[in-house]
Amino acid sequence: xxxxxxxxxxxxRLPVYLRALQRMADAGLKTTSSQELGEKVGISAxxxxxxxxxxxxxxxxxxGYSIDYLMDRLREILKVNRIWDVIVVGAGDMGHALANYQGxxxxxxxxxxxxxxxxxxxxxxxxxxxxxxSDNLIEYVKESGIKIAILTLPASAAQIVADELIEAGVRAxxxxxxxxxxxxPNVKIQYIDPxxxxxRMTYYL
Amino acid sequence: xxxxxxxxxxxxRLPVYLRALQRMADAGLKTTSSQELGEKVGISAxxxxxxxxxxxxxxxxxxGYSIDYLMDRLREILKVNRIWDVIVVGAGDMGHALANYQGxxxxxxxxxxxxxxxxxxxxxxxxxxxxxxSDNLIEYVKESGIKIAILTLPASAAQIVADELIEAGVRAxxxxxxxxxxxxPNVKIQYIDPxxxxxRMTYYL
DNA sequence: TAGATTGTTAATCGATTAACAATC
DNA sequence: TAGATTGTTAATCGATTAACAATC
Numbered sequence: 187x188x189x190x191x192x193x194x195x196x197x198x199r200l201p202v203y204l205r206a207l208q209r210m211a212d213a214g215l216k217t218t219s220s221q222e223l224g225e226k227v228g229i230s231a232x233x234x235x236x237x238x239x240x241x242x243x244x245x246x247x248x249x250g251y252s253i254d255y256l257m258d259r260l261r262e263i264l265k266v267n268r269i270w271d272v273i274v275v276g277a278g279d280m281g282h283a284l285a286n287y288q289g290x291x292x293x294x295x296x297x298x299x300x301x302x303x304x305x306x307x308x309x310x311x312x313x314x315x316x317x318x319x320s321d322n323l324i325e326y327v328k329e330s331g332i333k334i335a336i337l338t339l340p341a342s343a344a345q346i347v348a349d350e351l352i353e354a355g356v357r358a359x360x361x362x363x364x365x366x367x368x369x370x371p372n373v374k375i376q377y378i379d380p381x382x383x384x385x386r387m388t389y390y391l
Numbered sequence: 392x393x394x395x396x397x398x399x400x401x402x403x404r405l406p407v408y409l410r411a412l413q414r415m416a417d418a419g420l421k422t423t424s425s426q427e428l429g430e431k432v433g434i435s436a437x438x439x440x441x442x443x444x445x446x447x448x449x450x451x452x453x454x455g456y457s458i459d460y461l462m463d464r465l466r467e468i469l470k471v472n473r474i475w476d477v478i479v480v481g482a483g484d485m486g487h488a489l490a491n492y493q494g495x496x497x498x499x500x501x502x503x504x505x506x507x508x509x510x511x512x513x514x515x516x517x518x519x520x521x522x523x524x525s526d527n528l529i530e531y532v533k534e535s536g537i538k539i540a541i542l543t544l545p546a547s548a549a550q551i552v553a554d555e556l557i558e559a560g561v562r563a564x565x566x567x568x569x570x571x572x573x574x575x576p577n578v579k580i581q582y583i584d585p586x587x588x589x590x591r592m593t594y595y596l
Numbered sequence: 597t598a599g600a601t602t603g604t605t606a607a608t609c610g611a612t613t614a615a616c617a618a619t620c
Numbered sequence: 621t622a623g624a625t626t627g628t629t630a631a632t633c634g635a636t637t638a639a640c641a642a643t644c
Contacts, residue, residue: 195635201590206571209546219601227571231601232637239603247602248644265593272589279488284585286484289569293586294593333596334589341414358592360585364494366411366432374595376588380489380565381498383581384477384539385406387563388470388499390579391538400611424625436625437613444627452626453620602643609636619626 192240197264199237202227204260205293211253219250266294273332275347276339277302277310277317280362284336285312295334299326323347327354334358341365348375397445402469404442407432409465410498416458424455471499478537480552481544482507482515482522485567489541490517500539504531528552532559539563546570553580 206226210218220231227234238244238251244259245251261267272295274281284290285300302308303320310317318326326332335356337344344363351359352373359375361367364382369375411431415423425436432439443449443456449464450456466472477500479486489495490505507513508525515522523531531537540561542549549568556564557578564580566572569587574580 193634197594198591200594201587202571204590205569205584205587209570221601225573228573230637232639233635235601235603236636243603245602246644247642248600250601263594264590265596266590270589270593270596279491283484283488287585290586290589293590295586295589334592336585357596358589360588360592364410365414366407368430368433374592376591378583378585378588379410380492380541380583381495381500382406382410383565383583384475384495384500384563385409385469385471385498386403386581387539387565387579388475389402389405389468391470391475391562398610426625435613437615438611440625440627441612448627450626451620452618453624455625600644602641604641605639607636607638610634612631612633614631615629617626617628620624 196237196240199227199229199233200260200264202229203234203238204257204264204266207253207257207260211257215253217250217252218256220245223251261294264294268294269296270294270334271296271298271330271332272334272336273298273323273327274300274336274338275302275320275323275351276337276362277304277307277312278338280338282312284338285315297336298330298332301326320347324350324354327351327356332356334360336360336362337367338362401442401445404432404434404438405465405469407434408439408443409462409469409471412458412462412465416462420458422455422457423461425450428456466499469499473499474501475499475539476501476503476535476537477539477541478503478528478532479505479541479543480507480525480528480556481542481567482509482512482517483543485543487517489543490520502541503535503537506531525552529555529559532556532561537561539565541565541567543567 220234224231224234241263244256274284274297277300281300299318300315301318301320301323307317308319335351341363344365345367348367357373362378364379425439429436429439446468449461479489479502482505486505504523505520506523506525506528512522513524540556546568549570550572553572562578567583569584
């Protein structure tokens with residue numbers, strides 16, 4: 187528990203800082219400043235200092251931040267200094283793309299199973315995964331204690347499946363279905379919908 | 392041009408309202424209220440009224456909003472009362488998923504071409520698309536006047552390709568590459584990175 | 597040391613909420 | 621009409637920025 191509650195808007199930026207720091211580390215850099223990091227992510231230096239200072243004093247006057255140390259602290263804060271098991275519900279094109287995506291494991295997430303309710307898909311393989319029957323979804327979640335699910339299913343099914351998953355213990359949903367989903371306060375949800383993101387830009391064109 | 396500048400944070404919510412209204416329309420509903428719409432999207436009724444009132448008086452006291460009429464107004468405001476041609480750069484799994492995705496066309500977007508720089512992929516088909524050579528990307532953008540591009544390529548290539556696209560006239564980027572991209576003020580960018588979205592939830596687990 | 601950069605404060609700026617007159 | 625709901629105002633709440641002492 188944190189002593190004081192940190193606003194959502196701040197914690198939402200930390201993964202972006204972490205991603206930029208990872209790139210700097212990959213490039214062999216050892217230290218950075220709020221100024222430099224800010225330029226990379228398009229956020230003011232003052233805001234970066236304010237954000238990270240919510241969690242501790244991670245920098246040094248005069249020299250800035252050790253990249254490795256700040257990454258460790260951010261991973262700790264975000265609880266991605268471990269690997270979370272994740273399931274994917276829906277084996278359409280997006281489910282396939284996620285199952286094949288190699289970019290999750292080194293950022294704290296491991297897809298452990300993918301489900302579909304289409305009898306023709308069940309049993310087929312995606313890389314090392316065998317598509318499992320949605321009928322076994324809830325039992326699987328309960329037995330494995332899965333806390334994170336990615337929804338890549340039709341909008342019409344999203345709320346129903348989300349409700350079942352939450353009932354079974356899931357506490358974080360990444361929803362690719364093009365529909366808003368209602369969740370209780372103790373369950374987090376994030377949305378990915380390319381049409382929404384595109385429509386956020388056309389206003390300015 | 393709007394008389395007064397409307398904040399980004401408000402225009403960013405409009406696509407979510409539009410998506411919810413479309414679902415209500417599909418369900419055969421004719422009118423809704425700020426209260427009802429707010430419950431669907433998880434936003435307060437007061438905020439919905441404030442948001443839409445930035446652009447005009449679209450509701451009626453006592454009865455609420457005509458769903459069809461409000462959708463028309465939102466589409467007009469967001470400039471999605473037309474179809475925008477969009478290109479996809481990168482024919483990996485995500486590029487494939489987007490090319491096959493049927494959910495964009497009825498929300499204002501038409502993918503017209505997909506590019507890759509891998510000689511083995513060039514010429515292969517994805518549905519009705521033939522993967523085109525990235526060497527022809529800039530010429531294509533200039534000749535067609537494309538304003539919107541979706542990037543589904545490696546992080547290492549994202550900034551370079553983005554710079555070239557912007558130089559060629561692109562004004563809106565939807566970036567799936569896991570990296571921040573710098574753009575000039577007249578170019579909009581939106582980010583989709585599942586790891587970022589997942590890391591925004593683990594903090595609370 | 598001199599220069600650089602943090603962490604933090606106070607001021608500014610912006611967003612959300614509550615309330616209600618207007619009116620369908 | 622009576623009930624419902626908008627559009628808008630003012631108050632509250634929250635986020636960002638600028639500035640700088642502290643200090644590496």
